Amino acid sequence: MKFSLNQYLIDDIENNEHPSDFNVQKDIGILILRLPYIDIEKEKIEINSYAFLIKDDKVYKYNRKIKDFENLGDFKDLHNYLDLIVDKILAKINRLHVKISKMEDELYDNKIKNFSEVWLECKKELVLIERTMGHALIVFERFLRVYKEKIENYSFADLNEHIERSHSFTKAAIEKLDYLYDFYQTKQDEKMNNLMFIFTIISAVFLPLSLVTGFFGMNTGGLPFTEDNGTFKVVILSVIFEAIFLVWIYKLIKK
Numbered sequence: 001m002k003f004s005l006n007q008y009l010i011d012d013i014e015n016n017e018h019p020s021d022f023n024v025q026k027d028i029g030i031l032i033l034r035l036p037y038i039d040i041e042k043e044k045i046e047i048n049s050y051a052f053l054i055k056d057d058k059v060y061k062y063n064r065k066i067k068d069f070e071n072l073g074d075f076k077d078l079h080n081y082l083d084l085i086v087d088k089i090l091a092k093i094n095r096l097h098v099k100i101s102k103m104e105d106e107l108y109d110n111k112i113k114n115f116s117e118v119w120l121e122c123k124k125e126l127v128l129i130e131r132t133m134g135h136a137l138i139v140f141e142r143f144l145r146v147y148k149e150k151i152e153n154y155s156f157a158d159l160n161e162h163i164e165r166s167h168s169f170t171k172a173a174i175e176k177l178d179y180l181y182d183f184y185q186t187k188q189d190e191k192m193n194n195l196m197f198i199f200t201i202i203s204a205v206f207l208p209l210s211l212v213t214g215f216f217g218m219n220t221g222g223l224p225f226t227e228d229n230g231t232f233k234v235v236i237l238s239v240i241f242e243a244i245f246l247v248w249i250y251k252l253i254k255k
Contacts, residue, residue: 020034027055029053029055033139035047045128126173137160137163140159144156
């Protein structure tokens, strides 16, 4: 089907990566919605740009394979077409919420594995959905204002609410993910601090022994305890120094 469109609009329609947009040219409306496409079998998210032409209350969808418009039907058919896409998006967001809740429980119970990998995967998908749905929401509201009188009987307000809900649910999931990352990072920092504390204690325990060993290991004359039973006396001296030092460390830790 051929329509009289300027080259600027034709380029936008043919571009599968064009962001969501809405334009009115004389008696023709061009609605472009860039939305996530959910592959249920592969659980993979792809972003597609859907282009619709509206003329004389008829809706035509652009088919990029044949590079032409196909008759989709009326506004009701447009509603049903978009509603199916948005329902899949909401279902995907719900699955991501469940995944995040499971990750949260495992994190609290110290049972989670590969946190960074799972977190990054969820974050990537949610940011992609949030960005595209946010732009689509703004454009779709402009479309509703222009065709308000013609679509009032086709539940487009509910569809708009579903788009808005998908956007808000996605933002909530991202905020929850950020909170979990901060909590996870705090736990990792705590583990690192405990590890460094243990290493510090171990180093401190051997400090008196190292001092005694270094002193009596000097290759100089006139060192004490060089006569008979000197080794025994040095061991006793090391034990005394170590005991005093350990008592001091214990009081320091307890305080």
